[in-house]
Amino acid sequence: MYFRKNGNCRATLANEGVELMHLHELLDAFSIQNSYPSIQIRGVETDSRRVQPGDVFFALTGHTSNGHDYIDQAVAAGAAAVVGTQERALLEVPYIRVADTRKAVALAAKRFYNNPSSRKVVIGITGTNGKTTTSFLLREMLEQAGKRCALFGTVHYVINGKTLPSPNTTPDSLQFQRLLHESEDDVVIMEVSSHGIDQLRIEGIEFDFAVFTNLDQDHLDYHGTMEAYFEVKSRLFNQLKTEGTAVIWKEDVWGSRLSDQLKTRGVRVLEVDKRNLEDSSQSHHLPFHNRINAELAATIAIQMGCSKEGIQQALHSFQGVPGRFEVILVSNDIHVVIDYAHTADAFNQVLSSVRNLAEGRILHVFGFRGNRDASKRQAMIDASLKGSDLSILTSDDRNGVSQLEMENQLDALEFTGKRIQDRTEAIRFALEQASSGDWVVITGKGNEPYKDDYEAPCQSDRKTVEWYQKQEKIKL
Numbered sequence: 452m453y454f455r456k457n458g459n460c461r462a463t464l465a466n467e468g469v470e471l472m473h474l475h476e477l478l479d480a481f482s483i484q485n486s487y488p489s490i491q492i493r494g495v496e497t498d499s500r501r502v503q504p505g506d507v508f509f510a511l512t513g514h515t516s517n518g519h520d521y522i523d524q525a526v527a528a529g530a531a532a533v534v535g536t537q538e539r540a541l542l543e544v545p546y547i548r549v550a551d552t553r554k555a556v557a558l559a560a561k562r563f564y565n566n567p568s569s570r571k572v573v574i575g576i577t578g579t580n581g582k583t584t585t586s587f588l589l590r591e592m593l594e595q596a597g598k599r600c601a602l603f604g605t606v607h608y609v610i611n612g613k614t615l616p617s618p619n620t621t622p623d624s625l626q627f628q629r630l631l632h633e634s635e636d637d638v639v640i641m642e643v644s645s646h647g648i649d650q651l652r653i654e655g656i657e658f659d660f661a662v663f664t665n666l667d668q669d670h671l672d673y674h675g676t677m678e679a680y681f682e683v684k685s686r687l688f689n690q691l692k693t694e695g696t697a698v699i700w701k702e703d704v705w706g707s708r709l710s711d712q713l714k715t716r717g718v719r720v721l722e723v724d725k726r727n728l729e730d731s732s733q734s735h736h737l738p739f740h741n742r743i744n745a746e747l748a749a750t751i752a753i754q755m756g757c758s759k760e761g762i763q764q765a766l767h768s769f770q771g772v773p774g775r776f777e778v779i780l781v782s783n784d785i786h787v788v789i790d791y792a793h794t795a796d797a798f799n800q801v802l803s804s805v806r807n808l809a810e811g812r813i814l815h816v817f818g819f820r821g822n823r824d825a826s827k828r829q830a831m832i833d834a835s836l837k838g839s840d841l842s843i844l845t846s847d848d849r850n851g852v853s854q855l856e857m858e859n860q861l862d863a864l865e866f867t868g869k870r871i872q873d874r875t876e877a878i879r880f881a882l883e884q885a886s887s888g889d890w891v892v893i894t895g896k897g898n899e900p901y902k903d904d905y906e907a908p909c910q911s912d913r914k915t916v917e918w919y920q921k922q923e924k925i926k927l
């Protein structure tokens with residue numbers, strides 16, 4: 452069945468609900484002047500293992516493998532055309548050479564799915580810490596005001612109210628356009644990671660609002676320097692619509708710098724600073740860092756027509772974010788906080804928030820992810836030692852690094868606290884040490900499962916704490 456939609460000639464495959472498009476129409480999306488045959492294509496794909504007959508296969512040069520190595524596999528699976536950057540011997544299907552396949556696939560997917568984000572309010576949230584929390588808070592405020600929100604982030608994606616697993620904080624461009632094509636939501640709230648920007652996952656998307664929370668040392672294994680990291684993050688703001696608005700936490704030095712840059716360029720900027728927090732009575736029950744996130748979210752919500760009362764109501768009913776400042780009261784007046792902090796600044800924030808609450812001591816359990824930015828580790832250790840009364844260094848997620856190698860790396864750091872290799876054991880130790888009025892703060896994994904060789908393998912920090920309570924393995 453053929454039909455025309457927004458001027459594009461499309462067709463639907465019987466019983467599959469899949470639209471067809473002419474190859475030249477797709478290639479127009481990334482400005483390829485072409486004389487390729489006018490074949491019909493069925494879809495866009497970047498993974499040879501998922502190619503269906505009629506798809507255009509985009510060969511991406513990745514960090515672990517090279518899509519060009521899978522072109523033959525894609526063609527064998529029925530690819531109607533292939534797009535890549537490398538020179539190729541003649542194929543039995545058209546091969547289109549471009550300068551940048553990531554850019555090409557982003558623009559092709561946008562065209563193929565008929566630019567779905569153009570019909571929604573699009574909000575991007577970036578920064579080292581606070582993206583997830585700000586996005587959850589904003590969703591709560593907007594949903595309570597009757598706006599249906601799609602959400603993309605670290606914890607999960609939500610489309611049409613349905614929760615989907617999150618393979619990446621920021622989805623790749625193809626997945627993003629595909630999901631938005633299905634979305635009947637009014638608003639799109641997305642966490643925008645620096646990897647996502649660098650890998651052009653948001654290429655071609657125009658934002659109504661872009662938020663900057665803060666910048667702290669992280670991901671330098673990928674970006675090299677803080678300057679480079681900042682430069683990548685700031686690219687999000689080049690994708691604001693002409694009438695779009697930047698919302699920035701001004702107390703952060705990088706945020707202040709970004710704000711000045713944007714104002715010089717004539718971009719509309721709404722700055723949030725400590726004074727806004729003093730004025731806002733509605734978020735006083737939250738730890739300080741989440742008050743920042745709440746204020747950033749509220750600034751957008753107000754711009755989108757939400758009432759102050761509605762925002763207050765949303766903050767009141769907010770259930771929190773899985774694995775972010777989750778507080779568990781265990782017996783004998785001992786509190787446990789499960790949190791996702793994995794930078795020095797996040798440690799400072801969380802530990803000082805707990806300091807304001809704790810009558811007794813703070814016992815901090817933390818670790819490091821293997822195969823990721825190791826240059827931030829000493830600053831994290833220093834923040835833990837400074838902000839807690841007992842600092843317990845354990846395993847976080849070795850991410851393919853052997854235990855021996857990890858232990859060697861830790862030996863090279865200056866740490867005067869307690870080291871317990873096994874995470875379950877470290878949590879047990881902290882709980883055993885705690886007495887009435889103390890707070891045990893467990894950071895790094897949040898709601899994510901961790902792998903451990905000890906008694907309770909592959910579970911979450913919360914489950915471990917609850918397990919100890921239930922098993923009465925320790926006297927709480």
Ligand SMILES: CC(=O)N[C@H]1[C@@H](OP(=O)(O)OP(=O)(O)OC[C@H]2O[C@@H](n3ccc(=O)[nH]c3=O)[C@H](O)[C@@H]2O)O[C@H](CO)[C@@H](O)[C@@H]1O[C@H](C)C(=O)N[C@@H](C)C(=O)N[C@H](CCC(=O)O)C(=O)O
Binds near residue numbers: 497620
């Ligand atoms: C290092 C990195 O960022 N990698 C991301 C990147 O993968 P890649 O391009 O390197 O993929 P690859 O595995 O080398 O494969 C290259 C190409 O060959 C294709 N292929 C491969 C095998 C095959 O048989 N056939 C085939 O066609 C693949 O489909 C792909 O198109 O692009 C993929 C799709 O977008 C991402 O899923 C993947 O994220 C990995 C899983 C990852 O861990 N990324 C982290 C660093 C990340 O992006 N994190 C941020 C959050 C950071 C934070 O703020 O905390 C995020 O947004 O998630």
Ligand SMILES: Nc1ncnc2c1ncn2[C@@H]1O[C@H](COP(=O)(O)OP(=O)(O)OP(=O)(O)O)[C@@H](O)[C@H]1O
Binds near residue numbers: 579583584664800
């Ligand atoms: N505004 C903030 N400033 C500093 N630290 C914060 C802030 N908000 C949250 N944090 C800390 O950062 C941790 C991660 O928070 P959140 O998940 O909201 O951020 P994120 O940017 O989405 O992180 P990631 O991309 O790694 O998932 C929290 O558990 C908390 O320790």
